[in-house]
Amino acid sequence: MTNQQSCRATGHQVKSGMLKQLQKLQPKLLVFTFGASLLPAMLLTAVAWQFVQKxxxxxxxxxxxxxxxxxxxxxxxxxxxxxxxxxxxxxxxxxxxxxxxxxxxxxxxxxxxxxxxxxxxxxxxxxxxxxxxxxxxxxxxxxxxxxxxxxxxxxxxxxxxxxxxxxxxxxxxxxxxxxxxxxxxxxxxxxxxxxxxxxxxxxxxxxxxxxxxxxxxxxxxxxxxxxxxxxxxxxxxxxxxxxxxxxxxxxxxxxxxxxxxxxxxxxxxxxxxxxxxxxxxxxxxxxxxxxxNQASLTLNRLIWMGLALASLLSVAIAHLLAKQIGEPIILLAKRSKTLAAGDLTTPIPGVSAGGEIGQLANAYQEMAQALKTLIDNLEQRVAERTHELEQERNTLEDRVYKRTQEFWKKNYQLQQTHDQLELLNSELIAQANQLREALRNLKIAQAQLIHTEKMSSLGQLVAGIAHEINNPINFIYANLIYVNDYTQNLLRLVQRYQQSYTDPQLEKYTEEIELDFLIEDLPKILSSMNTGAERVRQIVLSLHNFSRLDQAGMKQVDIHEGIDSSLLILQSRLQSSAVNRTDDSLDIQVIKQYGELPHIECYPGQMNQVFINVLSNAVDSLLSLKDKNNKKIYVKTEINEYQVVKIKIKDNGSGIPEEVISKVFDPFFTTKPVGKGIGLGLTISYQILQQHQGRIDITSQPGQGTEVILELPIKKVM
Known part of the structure; x- marks a missing residue:
């Protein structure tokens, strides 16, 4: 299709729409003229109301x-x-x-x-x-x-x-x-x-x-x-x-x-x-x-009659104007339709008519002539430009093909180089990760070996000391019973002697030595000695239980004994700030809430090590608060419906920040000062519980303390 044919088709569509609109022009002119003619009638009605009805x-x-x-x-x-x-x-x-x-x-x-x-x-x-x-x-x-x-x-x-x-x-x-x-x-x-x-x-x-x-x-x-x-x-x-x-x-x-x-x-x-x-x-x-009412009715009749006459006159005027204006415009619209079809030579109707319609027809005639000249020039320029573009297209296709071949060749070489670099980089990263993991495992194994060796040596030392102390303390504890009986017999003998014989020198001597006070205070001293000896026996027993040298394998044990032994070993730290106190109150109060637990199957020495690590952290957290009173550690044990024992150790210390709590199980991570710890306590505890098919969880809120939850199955599943 040529440009002229395309323009004619488009113009034909536009002119068809215009013709349809112009065919509706007469009714519109009729309505508009009728409405305009009614305005004087409405004005007359308003004047009649203002000057007669009012x-x-x-x-x-x-x-x-x-x-x-x-x-x-x-x-x-x-x-x-x-x-x-x-x-x-x-x-x-x-x-x-x-x-x-x-x-x-x-x-x-x-x-x-x-x-x-x-x-x-x-x-x-x-x-x-x-x-x-x-x-x-x-x-x-x-x-x-x-x-x-x-x-x-x-x-x-x-x-x-x-x-x-x-x-x-x-x-x-x-x-x-x-x-x-x-x-x-x-x-x-x-x-x-x-x-x-x-x-x-x-x-x-x-x-x-x-x-x-x-x-x-x-x-x-x-x-x-x-x-x-x-x-x-x-x-x-x-x-x-x-x-x-x-x-x-x-x-x-x-x-x-x-x-x-x-x-x-x-x-x-x-x-x-x-x-x-x-x-x-x-x-x-x-x-x-x-x-x-009569006067108002007469006025209304006059107004309606005037409106009726004005309406008839308006319709007649509107019809006349619509005929004089609408018909020439419709003829002009029909000629526009043939103009859009490509007929640029037929004269435009109404050119000889006067007034605005004649001017519009002359403008259409001039537009048709100018449009014919423009279309002829445009077709010639389009043909020339089409020939030039065809030549340029043929040349450009050859150049684009050559450059595309060069581009694909370079791209293939770059892709091969990139794949080789990616492969090499992946191998280097894998080797670096393996080395990093091996170094980390080596450090953990080294630290755990050192710690285990220390704990083993400490256990042997503690067991030896407990054994050496146990013999003399048993001797002392057993003889205290006889000492108490002998002392009571001697005191009764002195009392009978005083009752049977009176000697001034003897009475003077009894006053000097305060015999009455001695008789009253000696049983108390013997009772205190008995209590102290019993305390030493309990400490020796706890040290013996903690070392567990006789239970190196997995045994059925009472978990409460391990917790009590660990607390007894830490007793000096729990009382560290009570040196100058006059009463027996503890600086850190331990509140035990033990449930009824069966014996569980575990490695006693390893579990005692876990209890020492967790309780030591709680004590360190509380001792770091210099001005806090009423420091407490809660130890609670229970068993759930899945036959899993839970040990909850909670303190009311300063707590652990949120950004730190996710790192507490990392090896060598610690928030304590230099020399106070190497950051392996919780890491080793985590591995011990993993070995026992258990788990350890820590929850904490800054300013409200920390809670450590240990979970152990009653019996390890093989």
Whole structure:
């Protein structure tokens, strides 16, 4: 395939995609133009709402405010009328005299009954200056909350008018006035109190005066209905949801809350009822929204009609624009498809058209001519360059082949040399390892031979010394029994002689030699000698057991005897820091926790050597701590379910660092000062336990001590 054919194929694919997209151009133009045409209609709707609907709502709010003003004016008129009535009766000489004479019958007939029957007053009360009630009608003023407030007003001796919420008895207007003579002379002998309820009848009178279709309800600040112009009051769902969080906060600020709901047929306002600059209740006034609904419906119809006309006009404009713009572009896209197929000579449609589409067609025509020239030049240059590359490729293949042959030859020679060096290096490493291992084994064998020879010589020496000491100490130990008996006989003889004969010189001599003290102390001395001789016998026995010259082979032995013998040999080191002590306490305390073990089959001398090595290390660790008290070595023995004996030797010394504990079994490794050890104790112990088919483990934590665990089978498996 030529470059021109490849370009044409690629261009054909691109143009096909463009044509499919352009075929969808008309619907897109239609939608876009329709949407753009709707913007003025939407703007018109917003303007209609702002300048028509909003004023209608404001007008409805004004009507509601007028009803609130009428309610407040009627309330004020009622208060004024009640106050005038109270003042008229309070300035009356006959009432003044009746109170002074406490004429209760006259007060009841001429004042209380007269006011109740001839006026709208619901409660009357005449109180003397002493606080005594001389006459009353109606029990509203006797409610505790009202009575306490009335008492406070009466105490001020001034006229007053006040609106109160009596809870279960509704709102009550109270008027108070001091009683005087008609000429206003003399001191007031009492006070006249009148009360008028703002009940359902009062609300109906107001509505007859204001607007009969209006509904009025008085609500307490906690949302309960106090009184209503309707006999039946239903629960308002809107109030249940919004009273606490919307109505009450506005009332407490002295503001009104509006509910414009054309769908319900009623528009509502919640306005505060105040008295003495305090909000005591809420007036809920509802007016019929018939005229508001009619005006709102008319406005909505006009808006929808305008939107419908605007939509039809937008569709017509969009269709016209889509036809004028879309069809020329689709023709141009079809020509682009033939252009991609390689037709660079056919004229581009729409070149003679004016406007932007004509400019686009001219640009396509110029592009086709430039593309034809470019493709011709490119094909010529590609043919020339292909010929040059073919010649270069043939020459390069020959050169690469020759260099490859040389490279493989050199590589083969290097590989042979490398293999020879690798073989030689492996032989040298193997020989070096063999020499290193042989030297190491030789050093271990030499050190072990020296150590074994020393231990053998030491065993012979110890056995000889034990044998030589054993004979005289047995003689001493056996004769101590007779010495004790003879001494007791002599002491009894002296006592009888003192009882039978009295000689002044003899008594003087007995006092000089302190015979009484001698008689008392001599048995103690003999007992101490006996204890010392027994101690020497035990030491000789331990030395004899440790040497085991008579048990060079494998024997059934008590492992506890070997441990005790080793501890006895180390006894001087355990007591090394107790030289100047006044008591018998040990510097290092050994705590034995022996279990019940059977005799085990082992080489006794070798096992004693292991015990000496491990216990010596524990003693060295504890003696290195100069300022530590309560130094202890724990020796515990037990047997597990696999018939393996475990000997655990633990100290509370300084412990072994983690980086050192992995090297403790290496030959000649030691952390002790020069001259204190050569680093073969644990190595030899490890080999002895391996010979006995046992094992040795060491666990340690710095600062908490070290524990060595020795494991031995009861019987060696052959």
């Amino acid at each position: 004023p209608l709502i404001d007008l409805e709010k004004t009507r509601l405010d007028d009803q609130v003003l009428a309610f407040r004016g009627y309330t004020a008129a009622t208060e004024k009328g009640l106050q005038n009535l109270t003042s008229g009766y309070a300035i009356w000489t006959d009432l003044f005299n009746a109170i002074a004479q406490e004429n209760r019958d006259w007060i009841k007939t001429e004042v209380s009954d007269q006011l109740i029957l001839s006026t709208d007053v619901d409660a009357v009360q005449i109180v003397s200056r002493k606080g005594e009630i001389l006459g009353y009608r109606g029990d509203t003023l006797r409610v505790p909350a009202v009575a306490s407030r009335v008492a406070a007003v009466v105490a001020s001796s001034k006229s007053a008018i006040e609106l109160m919420d009596t809870s279960d008895r509704g709102l009550l207007i109270i008027s108070v006035a001091p009683i005087y003579k008609s000429d206003r002379t003399g001191n007031s002998p009492g006070t006249l109190i009148l009360g008028q309820k703002m009940d359902e009848a009062w609300l109906r009178n107001f509505l007859n005066f204001s607007q009969p279709t209006t509904k009025l309800q008085v609500i307490s600040l906690d949302g309960k209905s106090i009184t209503s112009s309707n006999a039946k009051v239903s629960i308002d769902p809107w109030e249940t949801t919004n009273f606490t969080n919307q109505v009450l906060p506005a009332i407490q600020k002295g503001q009104s809350v509006y509910r414009i709901e054309p769908s319900s047929g009623l528009n509502t306002i919640y306005a505060p009822i105040t008295s003495q600059n305090k909000h005591i209740a809420i007036a809920k006034i509802q007016i019929v929204s018939k005229y508001f």
